[in-house]
Amino acid sequence: MYNRNRGHRGRFDSHSRGSKRKISQFRDISKFINPISDVRIEEKYIPTHTFSGLSIEESLKKNILAVGYKTLTPIQDQAIIPALENKDVVGIANTGTGKTAAFLIPLINKVIKDKNQNVIILAPTRELALQINQEFVKLGRGLGIFSVCTVGGMPIYRQICDLRRKHNFIIGTPGRVKDLIERKCIDLTRFCSIVLDESDRMLDMGFVQDMKMIMSSMPVNRQTLFLSATLSPEVQRIIKDFLKDPVQISVKSRDTSGNIDQNVVYIKNKQKIDVLHELLQNPELKKVLIFGTTKHGVERLSEALTSRGFKSDSIHGNKNHNQRQRALRSFKDDSVKILVATDVAARGLDIPDVSHVINYELPATYADYIHRIGRTGRGGKVGKALTLVE
Numbered sequence: 001m002y003n004r005n006r007g008h009r010g011r012f013d014s015h016s017r018g019s020k021r022k023i024s025q026f027r028d029i030s031k032f033i034n035p036i037s038d039v040r041i042e043e044k045y046i047p048t049h050t051f052s053g054l055s056i057e058e059s060l061k062k063n064i065l066a067v068g069y070k071t072l073t074p075i076q077d078q079a080i081i082p083a084l085e086n087k088d089v090v091g092i093a094n095t096g097t098g099k100t101a102a103f104l105i106p107l108i109n110k111v112i113k114d115k116n117q118n119v120i121i122l123a124p125t126r127e128l129a130l131q132i133n134q135e136f137v138k139l140g141r142g143l144g145i146f147s148v149c150t151v152g153g154m155p156i157y158r159q160i161c162d163l164r165r166k167h168n169f170i171i172g173t174p175g176r177v178k179d180l181i182e183r184k185c186i187d188l189t190r191f192c193s194i195v196l197d198e199s200d201r202m203l204d205m206g207f208v209q210d211m212k213m214i215m216s217s218m219p220v221n222r223q224t225l226f227l228s229a230t231l232s233p234e235v236q237r238i239i240k241d242f243l244k245d246p247v248q249i250s251v252k253s254r255d256t257s258g259n260i261d262q263n264v265v266y267i268k269n270k271q272k273i274d275v276l277h278e279l280l281q282n283p284e285l286k287k288v289l290i291f292g293t294t295k296h297g298v299e300r301l302s303e304a305l306t307s308r309g310f311k312s313d314s315i316h317g318n319k320n321h322n323q324r325q326r327a328l329r330s331f332k333d334d335s336v337k338i339l340v341a342t343d344v345a346a347r348g349l350d351i352p353d354v355s356h357v358i359n360y361e362l363p364a365t366y367a368d369y370i371h372r373i374g375r376t377g378r379g380g381k382v383g384k385a386l387t388l389v390e
């Protein structure tokens with residue numbers, strides 16, 4: 001049984017935005033070993049609802065069908081109905097289980113029915129915000145509803161112009177949204193719905209004050225949807241302060257998806273990079289996401305792999321937004337098969353068909369480990385996670 005308090009305090013360091021991240025490591029090796037034969041013995045979830053049976057607009061149902069979703073994931077099965085009833089919802093679910101559509105479907109429906117409704121969605125990183133926007137575009141196609149993405153690291157004036165155009169959705173990162181509120185470009189009193197996606201990560205990244213400021217500037221009779229992979233004491237405190245009698249849903253049965261085969265590779269009498277080199281020569285490693293700790297380390301590793309003849313790119317905070325997007329694109333479209341990343345840069349990213357996640361350097365916390373390996377084994381596919389241990 002998943003014990004959410006295990007290790008989350010004491011051993012885990014949270015770090016705040018701007019402060020130098022501590023490089024202490026999580027070293028409970030047993031947690032990195034979880035062969036698929038053990039984890040697969042889990043009964044299949046049978047949803048109670050169907051997309052066609054949901055009381056949502058037909059036009060939205062058509063879009064869901066066009067995206068290719070046939071059955072509801074557990075979080076969608078349990079969160080969509082209360083969200084449609086305008087209730088506050090706290091949804092705890094593993095990564096890769098369709099939380100985005102779980103909040104977008106009811107909120108898009110709300111806006112189709114009443115174009116005076118406005119929704120603000122906060123996510124911890126710009127990549128995540130852009131990803132939510134992509135899903136919004138697919139689910140909202142042809143419905144006459146529009147979004148503006150307000151994320152840091154992109155020109156603010158462009159976003160100010162975008163905000164003057166018709167839109168019902170703002171999807172952004174807390175820092176930039178706060179900035180735009182202070183510049184009077186976003187009037188929060190117009191917004192009666194808010195989503196806090198990956199709230200645990202937003203807290204980790206030091207966005208707690210921004211989140212609180214944004215929520216407290218909104219109308220009191222708003223709807224708040226709160227999605228997170230973990231329910232830490234800080235998350236619980238925010239829920240208590242800002243949500244009204246929320247419907248609490250937890251569909252995580254254990255820490256990680258049952259589709260991830262987890263194992264360790266011990267480094268003995270060898271250079272770590274040589275061990276990685278050998279691993280990468282295995283043709284089974286088709287699309288590999290490698291994690292390092294620091295921006296420089298990640299960049300160096302990617303360069304080293306490239307000079308060893310592997311097609312590799314990197315994603316980390318020292319790259320500008322365009323460079324990050326380019327790296328992500330070439331990994332997504334298979335022009336590079338290896339992407340080396342830091343935790344922050346890779347958090348929550350939905351990249352289809354990552355065959356392997358390799359922890360070249362140990363994660364700082366168990367929560368980071370869970371998020372790292374959650375980049376594989378998505379959409380019902382089997383993935384592998386390998387952790388290099390010295």
Ligand code: ADP
Nearest residue numbers: 069070071072073095096097098099100101350
């Ligand atoms: P999470 O936010 O929980 O990490 P995402 O919302 O990013 O998960 O979804 C993970 C993947 O699952 C995405 O590629 C998404 O398109 C897909 N997905 C979401 N809902 C469904 C569904 N009902 N059926 C099939 N695939 C889905």
Ligand code: MG
Nearest residue numbers: 099100197348
């Ligand atoms: Mg998500």
